[in-house]
Amino acid sequence: MAEQQIIPSYQLVAPVARQSGQPVSRCYQCHKCTAGCPVTMAMDLMPHQVVRFVQLGLEEELLKSKTIWQCAACRTCVSRCPNGIDIAAINDALKQRALAKGIQPALPEVAAFHQAFLASVKSKGRVHELGMIIAFKMKTGTYFQDVPLGLNMFRRGKLRLLPEGLKNKARFRALWQGEKGGQA
């Protein structure tokens, strides 16, 4: 089988380095990140490949990958990287790039969770776990997933019925909107 030809382009290095704050060009592919990553079994690109793909400019493959959404942000990669590269931060930059370009997340349920979480924070200033989980279920249609667990937690008083709010709502809203905020 013929191998796919890749014409390297450096166009992705600068924007991803800026957005993630990571020195992506330092990577020399030692694979230590992939060796320690706890969720490679669910990834379609290995962590070291994420960095290599950024260096090669393979943007479409990255933005459509499961990996950028699968990353659990455990930071084992950056803890062990000889070049101090935080791949979780690169994945964050790539997730935000994918959403900004209107690319459908390869793991829509993970994206829906993050969106439901932030929507909950936005409306009250603090997460209302029960409300956030209900919003997530409405969005993803996973109505019956974890229902016995949820009831068990509710019985033990672990899920508050009503959300808590902040006293100074105007101040929180101003901070949320900021000057560059509001993408979420």
Next chain:
Amino acid sequence: MKLSYYPGCSLHSTAAEFSASTEAVFKTLGVELQELDDWCCCGATSGHSLNSYLSHALPLHNLVLAEAAGNDLLVPCAACYNSLKATQAFMAGGSQEARELNRQAGQILGREYRGEVRVRHVVDMLADARLQALLDGKAKKSLAGLPLAAYYGCLLTRPPKVASFEANPEQPRLMDRLLARCGATPVGWTHKNECCGASLAIPQPQLVEQLVGKIVAAARYAGAAAIVTACPLCQTNLDSRQPAGAEPLPVFFITEIIGLALGLDAAPWLKKHLVDPLPLLRQQGLLVAS
């Protein structure tokens, strides 16, 4: 001693017993905790995943409140702790974005961040020499003979440069030492800082069951009778998603164990757990039958 206290969203809900036991332990040690007035969510994983601005603006809100209050800031939640430390590192970096964010915080919050507040995780604080002395003086019960696996998870030690208060972030020791100080036997084991999957538990419960299964199996293999955590999400995942087939291990918060050693009434905290820890504690004679 007086500390500002940032419980975070989980400690007001799914991990209410972590907050209750933290407050009780510090009160017993004579340390006054003053909850930050009008704190907001730190943004957690979802914040840095989807919105770089919010991932620093939200923690900065709380850092500025803490600086105005003037004391060190005590944080039990590992995720909140990590967000606050990440934002402190971001601000200390002095980039143009950081300066801009601070200027904006000054306008909105009426006060800029100065980089003066010290953020302390509960484990870091309890391992402090002053608190150790207080603990030694007030301990009432020994947990002798109780083999426990100290589970650190991710966010207390990683990234090491930003978050860790351990001498060796790959081999954290402080919780083990606290357990030993309470008389318990901390087991040596392989998974003390492997990831439990954290917030992926909601969108991907099967994946988290797989990760939790490995962690619990490793603790059991090392001979632990229970696992001890210092993170609300680790506790929830380990407490709720152990695979069927073996007797589940109870999962404590570190402050609950210290509360037991101090002779506090732990029953109201422990009743909230999904894996019932009461039989183990009765068997060890650590709980007055209630």
